[in-house]
Amino acid sequence: MTSVAERVAAVRRRMELACERAGRDPAGVRLIAVSKAFGPGAVAEALAAGVTDFGENRVQEALPKIAAAAELAAARGLPAARWHMVGHLQSNKARAAAGAFAILHGIDSIRLLDVLERAGGNQPVRVLLEVNVAGEPTKYGFAPGDVGAAVAYAGRLTRVRVEGLMTVAPAVRDPEEARPVFRELGRLARQHGLRELSMGMTGDFEVAIEEGATMVRVGRAIFGERA
Numbered sequence: 001m002t003s004v005a006e007r008v009a010a011v012r013r014r015m016e017l018a019c020e021r022a023g024r025d026p027a028g029v030r031l032i033a034v035s036k037a038f039g040p041g042a043v044a045e046a047l048a049a050g051v052t053d054f055g056e057n058r059v060q061e062a063l064p065k066i067a068a069a070a071e072l073a074a075a076r077g078l079p080a081a082r083w084h085m086v087g088h089l090q091s092n093k094a095r096a097a098a099g100a101f102a103i104l105h106g107i108d109s110i111r112l113l114d115v116l117e118r119a120g121g122n123q124p125v126r127v128l129l130e131v132n133v134a135g136e137p138t139k140y141g142f143a144p145g146d147v148g149a150a151v152a153y154a155g156r157l158t159r160v161r162v163e164g165l166m167t168v169a170p171a172v173r174d175p176e177e178a179r180p181v182f183r184e185l186g187r188l189a190r191q192h193g194l195r196e197l198s199m200g201m202t203g204d205f206e207v208a209i210e211e212g213a214t215m216v217r218v219g220r221a222i223f224g225e226r227a
Contacts, residue, residue, distance in 0.1 A: 004045040007222050008033075015216070018209035029209055032084050034201075034219030036061070037226040040068040046222060047078045055105075055217050057087030059097050066100055086166075086198075086217050088140050095119035105166040105198050105217075106130045108140040110153055117157045125159055128166040128198050131188060133181045139168060144188060151192045164196025164214070165189050175204040182211035 002010075011031065019026040033046045034055040043054060043065070054069075056062035066083055073080060085101040088108070094115045097104055103126040107113060116125045129150055132141030142150050147165070154162040167185045169178035182199050189197050189212075198215040200208025205216040220226075 004042065004222060005049040007224075008046060008049040008051055011218055011221050014206055015209060018206040022210045022212075024209070028214060030215045032086065032198075032215055032217045033222045034086060034217050035065070035223065036087075036219060038223045040065055040072045042223055043069040043081060044072045044076060044078060047073055047081060048076070051222075052079065053082045053084060053215075055084045055086035055219075056101075057085075059085070059089070059093040059100070063096065063100055084215075084217075091115045098125045102126065103128065103163070105215075106140065107162075108132075108142060110150060113150070113154055113157065113160055116160050124161040126161050126163055127154075128164045128196060129154075129162055130166045130168075131185060133167050133184050134170050136170060141167065144184065147188050148192060151194070162194065164194045164198065166198035168201075169199065169204055169208075171203075175207045178204045179207050179211060182208045182213065186212040 015029055016026045030053055032053045032055045033051045035043050036057045069081055082102045085097050085104045088106050089097055091112055098116055098119045105128045107127045108130040130141040131144060131147055132139050133144060151162055154160055165185050165188060169181040172178055185199055186197060196214050197212050199213045200216040202218050202221040205218055208216055
């Protein structure tokens with residue numbers, strides 16, 4: 001079996017090649033290691049391999065892990081991790097999430113924007129709006145046609161700051177089939193003047209990078225299969 005460090009290096013190389021194909025600077029794409037179901041030790045291994053950003057899907061699983069990983073990193077002389085909430089956020093977890101994560105990726109309703117506005121502290125709550133580009137009934141997110149209204153609404157809030165868009169592409173065998181989804185998200189971001197694009201996971205992140213992703217959310221290719 002390969003180590004976390006070896007898998008991180010392999011993912012980084014794939015990211016660099018995708019950037020090369022697209023004529024992009026690799027520094028413009030942030031790797032988010034999705035550590036869902038893996039413990040603080042795995043996070044520390046990835047930190048030691050140079051990963052700085054980590055994603056979690058559930059607030060209740062993430063909070064103790066964030067604290068334990070910080071202690072472990074400090075004990076080993078590693079830098080602190082930056083945490084991203086990449087899963088669906090329930091409104092009753094919004095206050096805790098706003099305080100624990102650097103950025104919240106899956107904001108999928110006006111109601112949740114309102115909850116975060118009330119939950120915010122002194123620092124801005126940085127968010128990405130989730131867009132259900134493919135219109136899948138089992139997935140969360142704004143419809144593409146509703147993004148403009150959501151961006152405008154968020155612009156009137158004082159504590160919530162929309163920095164970009166996020167999507168989860170349909171599960172497909174050929175990553176090329178996901179390209180139109182990523183391309184459409186990029187178009188929407190440009191249309192509404194948003195810089196960040198969180199798109200692409202283990203199976204399709206290279207295509208996402210070719211279509212402009214600024215953040216890719218990679219779990220399995222770094223940590224292996226979940227038990």
